[in-house]
Amino acid sequence: MKSSKKQKVGFYNMFWLFIFGSIFGWVYEVLFSLLVHNEFINHSALVLGPFNICYGICACALTFLLYRYKDKGNIPLFFISFFLGSLLEYVMSWGMELVLGFSAWDYSNMFLNINGRVCLVMSCLWGLLGIVWIKFIYPPIEKLINKIPRNVGNKLIIFLSVFLVFDLLLTVSAVIRAKEKEKGIEPRNAYEEFLDKTFNKDYLYNMFNNSWS
Secondary structure, X not given: OHHHHHHHOOHHHHHHHHHHHHHHHHHHHHHHHHHHHOOOOOOOOOOOOOOOHHHHHHHHHHHHHHHHHOOXXXXXXXXXXXXXXXXXXXXXXXXXXXXXXOOOOOOOOXXXXXXXXEEHHHHHXXXXXXXXXXXXXXXXXXXXXXXXXXXXXXXXXXXXXXXXXXXXXXXXXXXXXXXXXXXXXXXXXXXXXXXXXXXOHHHHHHHOOOOOO
16 A cells, blocks of 8 residues: 555656646647637647647646545645645746746736736646546546556657757757847857748747747
């Protein structure tokens, strides 16, 4: 029983939760934009692939932080997720601004917000999400993950890890280059010419929910 509990929050399961959450988040955000705003917005946080890594991080964090409280009542779970989710969102917003120079969301116009990074409405949604996630969504996902043959899963983890690191470095360099071009700095090599043509300001502006500038 003890080893089973460790497996539920182990690296193997967390990695696949991250991938699932990242792809699910991208699909959800894209569908929301299409249905509500009638506009396609590529809500990926990385320039290659459908990876909204904020959702992936949240999926892992909610599971890791809330699993020990899964048998508690809904009210304690709500407040635990309320505070932990808000803290996580604040840290992610600050981290994105630190690395990329901007945050993909801004709640400055929302009621009871803190530096535009978190607000009361979203914190309440975190509380509800924590209950739904740990009681209803995570259990079937865990069963699905455990059906992946471990030898196949480990090989895929290596491949995806290398790809995601490459994707992250490419994303950061694309943002840096786009900001340079905006300042009138000409490309200095073939790689920067490639970035100007492929992952330019328009591409990034759409990808980061029109918040990049």
